[in-house]
Amino acid sequence: MTPVEIIRALRRVALSPRTVLLGVLIGFGALCVLGRKAAVTNVQKDFVRITQYISPETKYYPTVNEWISIVRERIKPGQILVIVGGNSVLRGLGQPRDKIWTKRLQTELGDGYCVINFAFNSSPATDGGAVIAEALYKEFPKQIYMANAAPTQGVNPEGSLIYRFMFWDAWQKGYLDKNAANRNEKMAETHSNPLYQYQNGYVELRIRNWLDRLFYFQDFWNDVTTAHFNTVWGVYMPGPTRFLQPRNDFPDPEPDFITGVPLENRYMPATMNIELANVRGCSQYAFEEKKTPDGKWKVYEPVWAQFQVEVKGSFPEYLKKRTLILMSHSSPYYVNKLTPDEIERDGLAYTLAVKEWEKGGYSSLEYGKDYHPTQEYGDRTHLTWKGGEKLAVTVAAKVRSMSKELGYLDAK
Amino acid sequence: MKPTEPTFNSPIVRHAISLVIGLAVGVFFHYLLFRLTLPVQPFIYVAF
Numbered sequence: 001m002t003p004v005e006i007i008r009a010l011r012r013v014a015l016s017p018r019t020v021l022l023g024v025l026i027g028f029g030a031l032c033v034l035g036r037k038a039a040v041t042n043v044q045k046d047f048v049r050i051t052q053y054i055s056p057e058t059k060y061y062p063t064v065n066e067w068i069s070i071v072r073e074r075i076k077p078g079q080i081l082v083i084v085g086g087n088s089v090l091r092g093l094g095q096p097r098d099k100i101w102t103k104r105l106q107t108e109l110g111d112g113y114c115v116i117n118f119a120f121n122s123s124p125a126t127d128g129g130a131v132i133a134e135a136l137y138k139e140f141p142k143q144i145y146m147a148n149a150a151p152t153q154g155v156n157p158e159g160s161l162i163y164r165f166m167f168w169d170a171w172q173k174g175y176l177d178k179n180a181a182n183r184n185e186k187m188a189e190t191h192s193n194p195l196y197q198y199q200n201g202y203v204e205l206r207i208r209n210w211l212d213r214l215f216y217f218q219d220f221w222n223d224v225t226t227a228h229f230n231t232v233w234g235v236y237m238p239g240p241t242r243f244l245q246p247r248n249d250f251p252d253p254e255p256d257f258i259t260g261v262p263l264e265n266r267y268m269p270a271t272m273n274i275e276l277a278n279v280r281g282c283s284q285y286a287f288e289e290k291k292t293p294d295g296k297w298k299v300y301e302p303v304w305a306q307f308q309v310e311v312k313g314s315f316p317e318y319l320k321k322r323t324l325i326l327m328s329h330s331s332p333y334y335v336n337k338l339t340p341d342e343i344e345r346d347g348l349a350y351t352l353a354v355k356e357w358e359k360g361g362y363s364s365l366e367y368g369k370d371y372h373p374t375q376e377y378g379d380r381t382h383l384t385w386k387g388g389e390k391l392a393v394t395v396a397a398k399v400r401s402m403s404k405e406l407g408y409l410d411a412k
Numbered sequence: 413m414k415p416t417e418p419t420f421n422s423p424i425v426r427h428a429i430s431l432v433i434g435l436a437v438g439v440f441f442h443y444l445l446f447r448l449t450l451p452v453q454p455f456i457y458v459a460f
Contacts, residue, residue: 013421016430023434024441031442059450165451201451208449217446231443232450 028215035216038223039065042073044248048097049117050128051254053247054226056162057121058234060247063218064170067132071116071140079114080408081140082399085129086147089328091119092388094257094378101388108396113403119147120163124155125325126314127163134319135175142408144399146324151353152286152303154310156190157183161200165209169218172209177316186313256385257378266379267333275380276337279330283342283349297345304356311360320361322406324398326391327353329368331377365398367391 044054047070054060075081084090084102092100102117109115118129125147133145149155158164170176178184190196197203212218225231226247237243238250255261286304287297315323327350329335335346350366357364368387371377376387383391403409 027438
């Protein structure tokens with residue numbers, strides 16, 4: 001019997017509609033059940049950080065359950081949970097996997113702490129890592145969450161447009177505090193803007209979250225795509241055919257700034273003016289346009305008033321004290337090319353931003369001002385692994401002091 | 413003698429084929445939910 005004959009015969013079979021429907025229900029239902037199982041299974045056994053293969057850069061949208069599974073598998077009883085969020089700077093861009101700064105941070109802090117790096121590229125402080133930390137707050141109340149920011153950079157409690165899918169995933173699944181009055185107030189204000197409601201796929205996102213809470217398709221197919229075979233092509237995937245391989249097959253592609261990227265590519269003469277504009281942008285809106293007659297930079301009040309409004313509603317009140325905001329200086333390579341007045345303004349902006357975050361109820365510290373421009377900075381804003389080691393030492397001291405203040409170190 | 417074409421007239425076979433087709437449709441529908449609801453917004457990397 002040839003395949004053609006089998007197909008012909010199958011075409012003549014009078015299918016039973018009821019059995020087909022039963023099959024649909026069993027098939028669909030089985031995957032929903034498996035999705036729930038996938039939601040509590042960690043498939044990323046060697047997780048060190050978010051790579052492009054498990055992020056929206058390649059159309060991979062992790063779920064809150066996936067990341068929670070990573071934490072639960074990693075943390076040991078009695079450890080203080082340290083979750084790192086923020087952007088590519090804290091993700092360790094330009095630092096190879098075995099020399100990433102959070103590994104050094106873990107070494108510095110020792111066995112009493114469990115450090116997990118959930119930073120995303122281009123992510124503000126309230127994205128992914130912040131969501132997971134809050135989702136696990138009741139389970140692991142001894143926790144510190146950290147992210148980085150630039151001066152005057154406020155944050156939306158729901159996260160950025162690219163990464164807010166995680167906030168709403170956690171919200172829909174009941175992981176986040178829906179009674180945090182300060183955050184609800186800020187969210188209501190954001191949502192009163194009809195543009196926000198109907199742009200950038202917000203409605204579709206909420207429908208997706210609602211459906212996913214019922215059917216767990218995201219957890220199931222993420223599991224398949226990570227561990228078995230990938231079904232979603234993304235622009236940064238390696239090659240037109242290799243994208244079918246499970247995402248776990250692809251190694252962390254992060255190069256080493258020091259040995260893998262030539263200096264002229266890290267500090268490109270062609271982008272000098274753009275980068276200098278970026279550096280100036282970190283401080284120029286924090287102060288009045290010109291110095292006062294007595295030669296001082298005067299704070300530009302409207303910007304900081306708005307900043308306080310934003311940070312007030314970014315996190316629930318009770319999570320602010322355990323939140324550390326790192327103010328990442330620009331590389332001295334560029335800062336030292338500014339005028340003396342601009343250099344002064346740049347330094348003041350970071351110090352002021354730290355005070356403003358503290359005024360808002362958070363912990364904060366600045367770093368990088370005294371780092372080596374090419375050995376410890378990889379480019380304008382990212383650190384080499386050597387800079388990362390230095391950062392880890394500074395942050396470890398701060399984490400220890402925060403743990404003490406928060407009573408995490410008190411004997412039971 | 414011309415070989416006879418196979419037939420699947422037995423009720424058990426008929427129901428088995430119906431069930432397998434149904435299962436495949438169910439799995440496909442689950443996958444469709446996953447794919448159709450993926451955000452389409454492109455990722456633009458911005459360092460700041």
